[in-house]
Amino acid sequence: MRPVTYLLADDVEGAVRTVTADPDTHFLAGGTTEVDLLRQNVLTPHRLVDINRLPLTGIEALPDGGVRIGALARMSEVAEDRGVRERFPMISRALELGASAQLRHMASMGGNMMQKVRCGYYRDGESPCNKRLPGSGCAALTGVSRTHAVLGTSEHCIATHPSDVAVPLVALDARIHTRIHTRTGDGERDHAIGDFFLEPGDTPDREHPLAHGELITAIEVPGLPIARRSLYLKVRDRESYEFALVSVAAAVDMVDGVIGDVRLALGGVGTRPWRAIRAEEFLIGAPAIPENFEQAARIELSDARTTAMNAFKPELARRTLVRALETLTRDGSQR
Ligand code: SF4
Numbered sequence: 001m002r003p004v005t006y007l008l009a010d011d012v013e014g015a016v017r018t019v020t021a022d023p024d025t026h027f028l029a030g031g032t033t034e035v036d037l038l039r040q041n042v043l044t045p046h047r048l049v050d051i052n053r054l055p056l057t058g059i060e061a062l063p064d065g066g067v068r069i070g071a072l073a074r075m076s077e078v079a080e081d082r083g084v085r086e087r088f089p090m091i092s093r094a095l096e097l098g099a100s101a102q103l104r105h106m107a108s109m110g111g112n113m114m115q116k117v118r119c120g121y122y123r124d125g126e127s128p129c130n131k132r133l134p135g136s137g138c139a140a141l142t143g144v145s146r147t148h149a150v151l152g153t154s155e156h157c158i159a160t161h162p163s164d165v166a167v168p169l170v171a172l173d174a175r176i177h178t179r180i181h182t183r184t185g186d187g188e189r190d191h192a193i194g195d196f197f198l199e200p201g202d203t204p205d206r207e208h209p210l211a212h213g214e215l216i217t218a219i220e221v222p223g224l225p226i227a228r229r230s231l232y233l234k235v236r237d238r239e240s241y242e243f244a245l246v247s248v249a250a251a252v253d254m255v256d257g258v259i260g261d262v263r264l265a266l267g268g269v270g271t272r273p274w275r276a277i278r279a280e281e282f283l284i285g286a287p288a289i290p291e292n293f294e295q296a297a298r299i300e301l302s303d304a305r306t307t308a309m310n311a312f313k314p315e316l317a318r319r320t321l322v323r324a325l326e327t328l329t330r331d332g333s334q335r
Pocket of ligand 1 (some may be wrong): 117119120122128131132139140156159204218
């Protein structure tokens with residue numbers, strides 16, 4: 001048995017300083033990832049700083065129509081928040097579909113951004129895995145890879161990013177606010193979510209641009225009218241408590257049958273929550289017809305790299321993206 005020291009933090013600055021000072025000290029929020037991986041000896045901190053008492057739980061409407069979500073707000077609280085449901089249905093739905101009810105009550109929003117991949121080789125603590133042990137290899141490349149990524153992969157890692165709610169947050173250009181302690185003092189940082197999730201490249205062990213000890217304090221979603229008519233569509237092997245094979249976060253603004261603006265992101269297929277920029281660029285200004293939806297999906301997925309086991313994913317992603325766009329642009333659903 002490995003002893004772990006437990007500290008209960010009373011203030012944000014103190015928590016950040018304590019973790020920053022020691023590479024073997026981790027934050028503990030809902031614990032729905034950290035405790036699993038502790039038990040499996042995948043993460044081996046010698047000290048945990050419990051941050052659950054910190055005042056980071058608020059869900060606050062912003063003057064521009066956006067929302068600021070405290071890092072310790074629970075997934076279930078955000079999913080049920082009336083403002084989030086009305087103004088950002090894609091966020092609310094992604095949270096509802098994101099985990100079991102028990103997990104949604106425990107898991108924090110900040111923790112969701114930091115959750116680890118679900119690749120079985122990472123989690124077994126023994127197989128070659130460049131993410132867990134850099135330079136050891138990637139067992140998934142020749143092993144079981146049905147749920148693995150087809151976009152943003154590298155020869156060193158093909159693990160899929162597991163978050164549901166990160167997918168609409170990426171589509172809506174959310175920002176991640178953090179608190180950091182450096183040699184020059186305490187400060188705050190602000191990360192565009194598009195830069196927050198790193199592709200594996202040559203360094204799959206590096207998943208975020210955060211320094212050790214840098215703490216997520218809030219997630220801010222800008223007020224975007226387009227988000228009021230949005231959806232999150234998730235395709236998975238079973239109807240509950242399962243990760244996405246493919247998911248789509250979509251919002252469309254259409255006038256007289258022509259797409260004026262569109263936001264699209266994919267989950268379950270990328271090594272990061274995948275903003276479908278190329279599909280968006282193709283669709284803006286185009287008639288909202290199935291042929292254009294098909295073409296947009298094909299363009300976005302043209303760089304997909306598959307294994308023998310996940311070769312079905314690009315086609316499934318294409319169909320899911322088209323279905324999301326058809327649903328949002330059906331007669332009467334747009335101005
Ligand atoms: Fe590890 Fe990534 Fe390979 Fe999975 S896909 S075994 S997480 S390197």
